[in-house]
Amino acid sequence: MDKIVIDGGRRLAGRVRAGGAKNAALPLLFATLLTDKPCTLRNVPSVADIRTTRRLLERLGGSVDEPEANTLVLDCAGVDTQEAPYDLVRTMRASFLTLGPLLARFGRARVSQPGGCAIGSRPVDIHLAGLARMGAQIENVAGYTEARCKRLKGAYIILEMPSVGATENLLMAATLAEGGTRIENAAREPEITDLADALTAMGARIEGAGSSVIEIEGVDELGGYDHPVIADRIEVGTFLIAAAITLGDVTVEGARADHLGVFLEALSAAGALVEEVPGGIRCVNDARAKAVDIITAPYPGFPTDLQAQFMALMCLADGVSEVAETIFENRFMHVDELIRMGASIRLRGGHADVTGKVSLTGAPVMATDLRASVCLVLAGLAARSRTEILRVYHLDRGYQQIEEKLSALGADIRREKA
Ligand code: UD1
Numbered sequence: 001m002d003k004i005v006i007d008g009g010r011r012l013a014g015r016v017r018a019g020g021a022k023n024a025a026l027p028l029l030f031a032t033l034l035t036d037k038p039c040t041l042r043n044v045p046s047v048a049d050i051r052t053t054r055r056l057l058e059r060l061g062g063s064v065d066e067p068e069a070n071t072l073v074l075d076c077a078g079v080d081t082q083e084a085p086y087d088l089v090r091t092m093r094a095s096f097l098t099l100g101p102l103l104a105r106f107g108r109a110r111v112s113q114p115g116g117c118a119i120g121s122r123p124v125d126i127h128l129a130g131l132a133r134m135g136a137q138i139e140n141v142a143g144y145t146e147a148r149c150k151r152l153k154g155a156y157i158i159l160e161m162p163s164v165g166a167t168e169n170l171l172m173a174a175t176l177a178e179g180g181t182r183i184e185n186a187a188r189e190p191e192i193t194d195l196a197d198a199l200t201a202m203g204a205r206i207e208g209a210g211s212s213v214i215e216i217e218g219v220d221e222l223g224g225y226d227h228p229v230i231a232d233r234i235e236v237g238t239f240l241i242a243a244a245i246t247l248g249d250v251t252v253e254g255a256r257a258d259h260l261g262v263f264l265e266a267l268s269a270a271g272a273l274v275e276e277v278p279g280g281i282r283c284v285n286d287a288r289a290k291a292v293d294i295i296t297a298p299y300p301g302f303p304t305d306l307q308a309q310f311m312a313l314m315c316l317a318d319g320v321s322e323v324a325e326t327i328f329e330n331r332f333m334h335v336d337e338l339i340r341m342g343a344s345i346r347l348r349g350g351h352a353d354v355t356g357k358v359s360l361t362g363a364p365v366m367a368t369d370l371r372a373s374v375c376l377v378l379a380g381l382a383a384r385s386r387t388e389i390l391r392v393y394h395l396d397r398g399y400q401q402i403e404e405k406l407s408a409l410g411a412d413i414r415r416e417k418a
Pocket of ligand 1: 022023024026093094122123124125126127128161162163164165166187191304305327328329
């Protein structure tokens with residue numbers, strides 16, 4: 001198994017290009033199950049979760065080609081089974097997004113329930129309640145969700161909370177339902193808008209994506225799409241923090257400031273100079289960060305997927321910052337690892353009080369989930385000595401060539417066999 005080795009203390013400077021968003025690409029890949037026409041997805045990040053999705057689509061009978069780097073051509077005309085098996089779903093919860101499209105196109109689906117997850121309990125009840133409203137008969141049998149319906153019917157659905165995955169599953173399902181569907185309290189993340197754009201290109205009739213109310217008028221069939229994935233706002237945020245934490249000067253090309261509003265405000269409040277420049281966002285920092293309180297919230301609030309990275313910055317800030325996590329109950333797995341690097345953090349329920357230190361020291365640490373692992377990379381970049389991060393496969397689920405990109409900015413980081 002690989003490990004990442006970082007000799008910290010180098011200032012990062014230069015330009016780096018953000019890849020396509022994993023969290024946008026995944027639903028876009030599953031959307032190809034809605035049609036028997038080929039779809040071309042561009043700007044696809046080369047990360048482990050995308051490879052898992054490819055395997056899953058192929059297992060269902062679809063075909064996936066990669067005519068050039070970061071472009072996939074998908075053809076789900078040959079899908080001949082509607083079962084998403086446990087061995088693939090368990091490694092990636094987003095596989096549950098097969099349910100809506102399979103049910104909508106074939107009238108049946110059998111999808112493994114995702115099971116537990118390091119960052120807390122992640123039920124799928126909101127997905128299922130919405131599909132039931134659309135007329136699906138749903139049973140849980142031996143760890144699988146089995147759903148059937150002759151044809152889904154449009155429905156009025158109020159989500160109990162603005163779940164990203166549930167909004168995506170229901171949006172995809174509703175495109176082929178009979179009649180109109182209205183989803184209230186829908187998630188508003190940019191990834192939802194990107195999905196709706198591609199579905200619209202396929203012939204779906206959707207209004208309101210990006211707002212809390214999405215209306216979909218079902219159609220009888222959908223065509224293909226040719227669609228580029230939006231830039232990964234979480235990767236962008238991670239590189240901007242890398243600049244701030246190393247007192248550097250980094251421009252992230254392809255970054256969109258309108259996808260990162262509250263986060264950019266927090267980074268500015270921490271003392272970094274953050275500015276939109278032609279083609280991207282630049283972050284310059286020349287002094288120790290100031291303590292800033294953050295509270296994660298559904299979009300457009302502070303993204304939970306940047307909470308761990310921001311906490312790494314706060315570990316070195318001047319003052320005490322309060323980091324409140326409201327989306328996932330157990331998303332503080334990085335705290336004990338940061339403490340091993342000399343951070344001072346006190347946990348109380350869904351809050352962490354972070355008392356900034358003047359420096360962190362390198363240490364062997366363990367990645368526990370995707371965003372926690374990159375938070376340790378950031379801490380390692382700023383730490384005084386060597387940091388070794390084990391269980392790098394978490395990092396590889398969502399970050400493409402992170403060592404290469406950080407090295408090009410001046411970091412001393414490499415991958416070694418553990
Ligand atoms: C997506 C993102 C993930 C991000 C999260 C929140 C992908 C592939 N993953 O995950 O990176 O951290 O949004 O921005 O896009 N919930 C329920 N019942 C449900 C569904 C969700 O109670 O049926 C709860 C979850 O337990 C969680 C909260 O709702 O506490 C938010 O989850 P959700 O928005 O669904 O996140 P995901 O779509 O799984």
